Amino acid sequence: MRTDRLGDLGTAADVLRAVAGGAERHRLAPPAALVGEWFGASALIAPTVSVRAVDSAEVFAVPPGNSGEAVGGGWIGYLSYPDAASDGSPPRIPEAAGGWTDSVLRQDQDGCWWHESLSGATIAGWVSDALSSPPPRSTYEIDWEEPDFARHQGGVLAALAAIGAGEIYQACVCTQFTGTLHGSSLEFFADAVTRTTPARAAYLAGDWGSVASLSPELFVRRVGDEVTSSPIKGTLPLQCSPDELLASAKDVAENIMIVDLVRNDLGRVADTGTVTVPELLTVQAAPGVWHLVSTVAATVRPDIPNAALLDAAFPPASVTGTPKGRARQLLSQWEPRRRGVYCGTVGMASPVAGTELNVAIRTVEFDAHGTAVLGVGGGITADSHAEAEWQECLHKAAPVIHDSRERSTAS
Structure with a gap:
């Protein structure tokens, strides 16, 4: 486990937009984000996560952690409401999906950002570059x-x-x-969390x-x-x-x-x-x-x-x-x-x-x-x-x- 202080990088929406731009430039999977009151933090952003369909029985299958304020990484994903409706239509997107991230960017309650890695790796060069040169804002x-x-x-x-x-x-x-x-669903999310917190x-x-x-x-x-x-x-x-x-x-x-x-x-x-x-x-x-x-x-x-x-x-x-x-x-x-x-x-x-x-x-x-x-x-x-x-x-x-x-x- 490795934790490095990054300092003030801006809001969660700013950081999410920046790493999304970097991931796109490097043809990587898009980022994932948890914003608000998660794990004692103000925001957690995984710079790139390959979120794929999985069996519903496989979601969040990680032994429960129990120590410290650091998060480091883990399995991030979703599980849909399981029941069909009266029209009998199939799911519109996979019923369950997620992926593993070895590292996260964590914003603490004081607004400071940290890079955390379960494997002890330092922050990826492309992530550092993305944070220092955010792209123009998208539209939606x-x-x-x-x-x-x-x-x-x-x-x-x-x-x-x-x-x-x-x-x-x-x-x-x-x-x-x-x-x-x-336009961009990520921009919709970044805008919405800023407006509604x-x-x-x-x-x-x-x-x-x-x-x-x-x-x-x-x-x-x-x-x-x-x-x-x-x-x-x-x-x-x-x-x-x-x-x-x-x-x-x-x-x-x-x-x-x-x-x-x-x-x-x-x-x-x-x-x-x-x-x-x-x-x-x-x-x-x-x-x-x-x-x-x-x-x-x-x-x-x-x-x-x-x-x-x-x-x-x-x-x-x-x-x-x-x-x-x-x-x-x-x-x-x-x-x-x-x-x-x-x-x-x-x-x-x-x-x-x-x-x-x-x-x-x-x-x-x-x-x-x-x-x-x-x-x-x-x-x-x-x-x-x-x-x-x-x-x-x-x-x-x-x-x-x-x-x-x-x-x-x-x-």
């Missing part, structure tokens, strides 16, 4: 289409009927914006397309034998008072039901008696909205692999419903299009620092032809109103699709 534009209001409302009403019949207590009913990308943002790309996740939500953090999950349930527009969120019986119930589901999920692999809720119903700001956030913690044996943890907890509780199995079955009938990476997870498993995965909400999936898909949704409970749930979807989507028009060096 996304032509978004409106989601299907009628289908979403039908799904919400069906969920309310199923709740009334006692089949389920809650379900996360989703809809999709679709669009066409003109999400806590769990991630970017990956390959020949298959790319994923730009602007998520605020932690699915799983594992450091050694300690596991935490911080489900988000409960939403209010940012212009409203956060006190209104805690006063909402519907939002509080929505969160507590999902906390119980996360406790059950982690309990499948945790040591008996170790599942706790150290944080319940805190109000946190996210791009465009307030959220209710809770945290569930557990202890797992070191010999429990990440695959077993995912088997127990994936897909994330906050994007499914209760009971989880029946909610997933019904959602596949109510939602017309496959969710894809949306509601799956993106993250990294480091043999040094552990594993951190987001819940892939506020996430745009781009295929190789430039088709963009953005999923949005919300938890339906007995107190839900269909029109209000639609407005919640629009509030969540607004920071992502806002001003996704052509940008240039002058912007």
Whole structure:
């Protein structure tokens, strides 16, 4: 393991753009990035990663690290939401993809950048050159289409009927914006993280397309034998008072039901008696909205692999419903299009620092032809109103699709 101080290189978006330009000039695979609150850092950028399709059972298959603030490298990738939708269409991009990086550029909380390498290698010459001579900024534009209001409302009403019949207590009913990308998906991501500063943002790309996740939500953090999950349930527009969120019986119930589901999920692999809720119903700001956030913690044996943890907890509780199995079955009938990476997870498993995965909400999936898909949704409970749930979807989507028009060096 080697760590070298690089100093102030600029923002995460600046560094990502610079190494992307260098990788392209040297005909290397594009970079990958985690930006926000990952592994105690402000940003992690792998200068070049060959992100390839893999079997879903192979994702994040790295022994859990448990020491130090350094990350060094590891396996970075994504796993899609596993269920099909009512139209029966196949996945738009691989269901799972990722790749190994031996080194990362890490920005600490003070803004200083470091080069870290698991093998002890020094920073590559092309990376140094790229950081010292960043390319002109690229442009992008996304032509978004409106989601299907009628289908979403039908799904919400069906969920309310199923709740009334006692089949389920809650379900996360989703809809999709679709669009066409003109230009660079990396530039879209770099621009979006600068505008919205999400806590769990991630970017990956390959020949298959790319994923730009602007998520605020932690699915799983594992450091050694300690596991935490911080489900988000409960939403209010940012212009409203956060006190209104805690006063909402519907939002509080929505969160507590999902906390119980996360406790059950982690309990499948945790040591008996170790599942706790150290944080319940805190109000946190996210791009465009307030959220209710809770945290569930557990202890797992070191010999429990990440695959077993995912088997127990994936897909994330906050994007499914209760009971989880029946909610997933019904959602596949109510939602017309496959969710894809949306509601799956993106993250990294480091043999040094552990594993951190987001819940892939506020996430745009781009295929190789430039088709963009953005999923949005919300938890339906007995107190839900269909029109209000639609407005919640629009509030969540607004920071992502806002001003996704052509940008240039002058912007």
